[in-house]
Amino acid sequence: xxxPVPKPTNITKPFWEATRQNKLVIQYCKDCGTYTWxxxxxxxxxxxxxxxxxxxxxxGKVYSYTIxxxxxxxFEDQVPYIVASIDLDEGVRILSNIVDCKPDEVEIGMRVEVxxxxxxxxxxxxxxxxxx
Amino acid sequence: xxKKDVVIAAYYETKYARRSGRSVYDFAxxxxxxxxxxxxxxxxxxxxxxxxxxxxxxxxxxxxxxVCEALALSPRWLQMVDVxxxxxxxxxxxxxxxxxxxxAETVMILGxxxxxxxxxxxxxxxxxxxxxxxxxxxxxxxxxxxxxRVMKELGITLEHLGKIAITQRNHARxxxxxxxxxxxxxxxxxxxxxxxxxxxLFDSVMFCDGGGALxxxxxxxxxxxxxxxxxxxxxxxxxxxxxxxxxxxVTQTGFQLATPPALKEADVKIDDIKTFQPYxxxxxxxAMQLAECGFTSREELPKYIENTDFSITGDxxxxxxxxxxxxxxxxxxxxxxxxxxxVRQLRGEAGERQVKDANPTLVTGLGVxxxxxxxxxxxxxxxxx
Numbered sequence: 481x482x483x484p485v486p487k488p489t490n491i492t493k494p495f496w497e498a499t500r501q502n503k504l505v506i507q508y509c510k511d512c513g514t515y516t517w518x519x520x521x522x523x524x525x526x527x528x529x530x531x532x533x534x535x536x537x538x539x540g541k542v543y544s545y546t547i548x549x550x551x552x553x554x555f556e557d558q559v560p561y562i563v564a565s566i567d568l569d570e571g572v573r574i575l576s577n578i579v580d581c582k583p584d585e586v587e588i589g590m591r592v593e594v595x596x597x598x599x600x601x602x603x604x605x606x607x608x609x610x611x612x
Numbered sequence: 613x614x615k616k617d618v619v620i621a622a623y624y625e626t627k628y629a630r631r632s633g634r635s636v637y638d639f640a641x642x643x644x645x646x647x648x649x650x651x652x653x654x655x656x657x658x659x660x661x662x663x664x665x666x667x668x669x670x671x672x673x674x675x676x677x678x679v680c681e682a683l684a685l686s687p688r689w690l691q692m693v694d695v696x697x698x699x700x701x702x703x704x705x706x707x708x709x710x711x712x713x714x715x716a717e718t719v720m721i722l723g724x725x726x727x728x729x730x731x732x733x734x735x736x737x738x739x740x741x742x743x744x745x746x747x748x749x750x751x752x753x754x755x756x757x758x759x760x761r762v763m764k765e766l767g768i769t770l771e772h773l774g775k776i777a778i779t780q781r782n783h784a785r786x787x788x789x790x791x792x793x794x795x796x797x798x799x800x801x802x803x804x805x806x807x808x809x810x811x812x813l814f815d816s817v818m819f820c821d822g823g824g825a826l827x828x829x830x831x832x833x834x835x836x837x838x839x840x841x842x843x844x845x846x847x848x849x850x851x852x853x854x855x856x857x858x859x860x861x862v863t864q865t866g867f868q869l870a871t872p873p874a875l876k877e878a879d880v881k882i883d884d885i886k887t888f889q890p891y892x893x894x895x896x897x898x899a900m901q902l903a904e905c906g907f908t909s910r911e912e913l914p915k916y917i918e919n920t921d922f923s924i925t926g927d928x929x930x931x932x933x934x935x936x937x938x939x940x941x942x943x944x945x946x947x948x949x950x951x952x953x954x955v956r957q958l959r960g961e962a963g964e965r966q967v968k969d970a971n972p973t974l975v976t977g978l979g980v981x982x983x984x985x986x987x988x989x990x991x992x993x994x995x996x997x
Contacts, residue, residue, distance in 0.1 A: 484744050484745055486740055486745060487740065492741055524858060544862075544984075545760060547806075548809075549807060549808065550749055552749055554747070565757050565984035567859055574742075575983055588761070588764055
C-alpha cells in the first residue's frame with residue numbers, strides 16, 4: 481500500500497524500534513498496572529509517568545470494522561480493504577488493518593493476531609490477520 | 613423555565629456554496645457585517661468576540677487575533693473555540709459565562725470556514741503515526757466503525773438511519789439555503805454510494821463554504837436590538853468521555869452527562885422539548901443522540917425511531933432546516949447550521965418550514981472523532997423564548 485511513513489517522536493520511538501524486530505510493545509504503567517494506547521506522555525488511567533514498554537501477545541479480537549470503498553490518497557488501488565478496531569488481550573483497543581482476510585469474512589469478535597508489514601527500509605507497521 | 617438574563621439577540625447566516633472561491637476572511641466580513649446590520653448595532657457596541665476554529669484559517673497560531681484585526685474590532689474579551697463541531701454551541705456558552713461575569717456585554721460569535729476553497733489543515737498528535745498509515749477514509753471511515761458497533765449493539769438498521777436522512781432531506785427541500793434538495797427515498801438512501809461499509813454517502817455530510825454569526829448579550833441590552841430575544845436557558849458539556857478507559861464502550865457518550873445539567877438549569881424536562889436540532893455530521897450520530905440525550909432509552913431506540921414522526925408537523929421536529937446532512941457542512945463552522953436553525957425557529961422566522969411551537973428547543977454540538985472511539989466533545993443547550 482502507499483502508506484504514509486510515520487515520523488517517530490521521542491515518545492513513540494521505542495514502539496517503532498520494536499516493530500522493526502517484529503515485536504509489538506505497549507506502554508505499561510508500573511504504578512497502576514494499566515496498558516495505554518496510543519503512546520502518551522502519561523498513563524491514561526492515573527497520569528503517572530512511571531511507564532515502561534512491555535511486549536504483548538499481539539493477539540486480540542475485532543471490536544468493530546469497516547470495509548473501505550472510497551480511499552484516501554495513496555490507498556486508492558487497494559480498495560476494498562478492512563480497517564478495524566481491535567481489542568488486544570492485554571486490554572487496549574488499537575486501530576489497524578486486517579489482512580489475509582476477505583472483506584466478507586471479517587466479523588465482530590473474530591480472533592486476530594499481529595503480523596508486521598514493511599513500511600520503508602527501516603520501518604515496519606503492525607497489522608493483523610485472522611488467527612487459525 | 614430557567615434564567616432569562618442572557619440572550620441570542622441576532623443572527624446572520626451566509627449563503628452556502630461548494631468551491632465558492634472566497635477566502636475565509638471574506639466570509640468573516642460578510643457574517644460580521646451582516647449580523648451587525650441585523651442587530652442594528654455599530655461595531656463599537658461589540659465588546660466581546662468569540663471565533664470558531666476553521667480548516668481554512670485556523671492553521672496559524674493567531675487565528676482569533678487575525679480575525680479580530682481583519683474586522684478592526686477592539687473587544688475587551690476575545691476567545692477562540694477549537695472543539696471541532698461542538699465549537700458553535702460551546703462559543704455561546706463561553707459568551708454567556710463572560711457576560712454573566714461582566715467581562716463583556718455584547719459578544720459577537722463568528723463561525724466561518726471555506727474548506728472547499730482553501731484547505732490549510734495539518735493534523736498533529738497521533739494521527740500521522742497511528743491512524744493514517746491504516747488508511748481509514750477520514751471521519752466517515754472512523755464513524756463507520758462506530759456505526760457498525762451501534763448497529764450490532766442497539767439493533768439500529770439501515771432503515772432507521774435512512775428515516776433520519778430522508779426526514780432531514782424533506783426539511784431541506786423547504787430551505788432555499790440547503791445545497792442538497794433532491795428527493796431522497798429509502799431506495800436511493802440504501803443504494804447511495806458505499807463510502808466505508810456500512811456507512812454510505814447519504815449517511816455523511818458534504819463539505820461546503822460559508823457560516824454565520826450571532827450576537828449574544830444581556831436581556832436588558834437586547835431590548836433595543838430585538839423584540840424576539842432567544843434565551844440561553846441552560847447547557848451542559850462534557851469532553852473526552854471515558855477518556856481514561858483503554859477499552860471504552862463506544863455506544864456510551866458524553867451526552868449522557870451533558871444533558872441532565874442542561875435540562876436542570878433550564879428547568880425543563882426532555883418531554884417538554886418542541887424541536888431537536890442535533891449536530892448531524894453522520895446519521896448514526898443523530899440516532900445515538902436521541903437515546904443519549906434521553907428522548908428514549910437505549911433499549912427502546914429502534915422502536916422509538918420507527919414510531920416517532922420527526923417531520924415539521926410531527927412529534928419531535930428534527931433538524932428542521934435539513935441539518936448539515938442536507939444543507940452542507942461549512943467546515944468547522946458546522947455547528948452554526950443546527951444552532952442558527954434553532955434560533956430561527958424560536959423567532960418564528962423559518963418560513964415554509966416553521967413549526968407551530970418551537971419553545972423550548974434543544975441544540976447540540978459534538979466535536980472531533982477520536983482514535984477508534986467516538987466523538988470527543990459534547991454540548992447540549994436549551995434555548996427558549
